[in-house]
């Protein structure tokens with residue numbers, strides 16, 4: 001199959017926005033130590049770029065859930081694949097997501113993490129498709145709002161492919 005990937009957000013635009021978000025997080029947390037929690041695997045490129053530019057002292061942890069199988073449509077069933085390595089009780093926690101779609105994944109994770117009594121819990125997402133939301137949750141910060149298109153690259157996959165594209169693209 002011949003696949004054509006059209007650029008939606010180019011590398012320069014992405015990286016400029018991520019650096020802005022890093023500066024905004026530094027302003028918000030004012031040097032308070034932050035536990036940055038990446039949702040595997042889609043958030044890893046965003047998380048690395050973001051934290052590299054932050055001056056706030058951060059520690060990293062990862063959690064893994066999946067809901068898409070190999071398709072372009074969420075199955076609605078969330079599989080919990082891997083828990084955090086460390087407790088988050090009393091920590092300022094920032095959950096980092098690649099893209100918010102229906103909001104089901106994040107609301108599921110927020111419920112799990114809130115029960116562990118962090119000092120604070122906020123969500124940041126690189127991309128948001130607000131038109132698709134089924135669960136009313138708002139991220140503290142969003143990189144880009146996009147229309148209802150299936151996107152890949154910069155961590156995002158289609159059937160595990162295309163994560164390493166340095167830009168966000170749409171599959172045609």
Ligand code: IMP
Nearest residue numbers: 074100101102103104105150151156157
């Ligand atoms: P939600 O639970 O419906 O909000 O789905 C969020 C998850 O679905 C994200 O973490 C992604 O893994 C995946 N996802 C949603 N939209 C896209 C997309 O356009 N491309 C790739 N993955 C997506």
Ligand code: MG
Nearest residue numbers: 039042098099
């Ligand atoms: Mg994801």
